[in-house]
């Protein structure tokens with residue numbers, strides 16, 4: 001594991017007007033950036049000249065200086081142009097006051113100007129304290145501004161208020177909420193919050209250590225940190241070392257610096273169109289990525305071994321590996337056979353429709369000693385039209401046609417068509433799979449969905465907002481919070497033959513106990529933060545998060561799952577499926593969100609439709625979203 005430094009900034013009023021001095025002073029102490037007050041460039045007599053601009057080069061302003069906008073809201077337009085001129089990466093705005101409409105109005109037009117003047121990578125940071133009142137204010141402001149992508153939160157860690165244990169529990173709840181309705185770009189901590197330990201070094205009280213540790217675990221890969229010196233402390237380096245020590249704790253590095261975490265980095269909150277392995281032919285490299293999964297193939301192997309152990313000596317066993325790709329499940333079957341020490345006479349046939357993958361399978365057949373030993377057969381065919389002779393002799397069908405939501409790569413349709421032509425006692429690995437859904441809060445994902453509107457589609461036309469918000473996306477959720485424990489939508493079981501693979505589910509989410517432990521909705525529930533508290537603050541829900549679990553064997557012993565409550569730790573083959581809501585919806589304290597989702601099918605396509613209704617704690621209707629993707633007008637999976 002390689003340790004990564006915190007991206008740590010420093011703010012100190014004594015040199016907030018001189019970046020040259022600030023950088024010379026704090027960079028040797030391992031601070032990465034400094035905060036400077038923006039000068040007024042609106043003309044007039046009070047011109048504030050500064051010496052630093054004549055000596056500090058552009059590259060430092062672009063990378064190592066964050067602006068702070070002083071003055072009243074009305075004066076923002078006189079300060080910001082200088083930040084754009086200097087190419088500063090971000091500007092900290094004044095803390096919002098009670099005049100929410102006025103602040104929102106200025107922020108909305110500033111965000112628009114910033115986009116035009118400074119481009120999409122510039123950020124406006126609004127200071128928000130981690131307390132209930134400030135978060136409510138923030139939710140109102142960001143909603144009024146319609147969630148502009150370059151606006152985010154500078155989260156301020158407040159002093160401990162009252163009983164430390166209660167404070168910590170409450171802060172965890174607020175933080176979970178805030179991660180969803182941020183996006184949090186940076187967090188700040190004041191030197192006045194630090195204690196002094198026996199050796200005279202700065203240290204933080206346990207609740208602060210815990211909150212910062214948790215924040216780093218959740219967002220540490222993208223988060224900046226800001227130390228605000230409000231005590232005229234001169235031992236800056238000690239504060240830096242202490243914060244770096246929090247970052248280097250085992251519990252944090254285990255989450256942020258593992259090889260899995262590093263591999264995931266480019267995928268965090270990046271929306272991807274789900275694969276369609278039935279309609280499209282997957283690429284060599286895509287198969288290679290799948291095959292790196294340390295858990296999935298082992299679980300398949302274990303399930304196949306359980307089946308083969310039960311086979312009587314001397315009987316013939318035909319295993320069809322359908323949708324074999326480059327053959328890892330074939331190898332899993334052969335290894336399972338060896339491990340089972342079964343004396344059944346094994347025959348394995350790999351079925352695949354992707355011609356390039358078939359070439360790979362045929363090469364394995366010729367050059368892989370294990371495959372040669374078992375005389376693995378390769379058949380190029382759509383499994384739905386496989387020859388009868390194979391179907392009727394098959395004892396075990398092994399497949400992995402599962403998507404992030406279980407059924408969204410059309411495993412039900414493909415397997416049902418095949419299994420109708422097999423003997424009724426044939427066993428399918430997987431035997432059943434269940435789809436789950438949970439409301440999720442992520443203004444970051446909402447911003448990403450809006451950005452999709454401007455991307456070109458397959459015909460080089462911009463996608464447009466309707467299609468963007470009516471498309472489910474595969475995403476490694478990160479700046480996101482699952483707001484309720486997930487609930488079951490439906491289960492498909494094989495070889496139960498059902499002619500109708502359409503489904504519908506109505507899920508009412510009213511008790512959010514345990515939601516914090518679900519984190520971003522990807523990964524196992526975190527027992528350390530499992531809280532019995534019910535969140536009594538309002539939230540913003542931006543979408544629904546789809547996950548799945550599968551029983552690979554009929555007895556349910558061998559499983560794989562990406563649903564937080566049964567997550568297969570270490571497995572990375574699937575990220576969740578995010579169903580966006582057209583507009584974020586506001587849930588009042590202890591409110592209820594009633595969601596409906598439909599799986600629809602016609603001769604050529606399968607698609608999902610979804611909607612949500614918000615009610616107060618007494619069940620009174622507050623708002624309802626439209627039905628998304630009616631008739632599959634914006635997104636579908638081709639049969």
Ligand SMILES: C[S@@+](CC[C@H](N)C(=O)[O-])C[C@H]1O[C@@H](n2cnc3c(N)ncnc32)[C@H](O)[C@@H]1O
Nearest residue numbers: 277278290323324325352353354381382383400
């Ligand atoms: C998700 S990949 C899994 C590949 C491989 N079994 C593995 O686990 O790495 C699904 C594979 O099934 C194939 N496939 C999907 N639908 C199929 C169908 N109807 N007939 C044959 N192959 C199919 C795809 O081409 C792809 O190779």
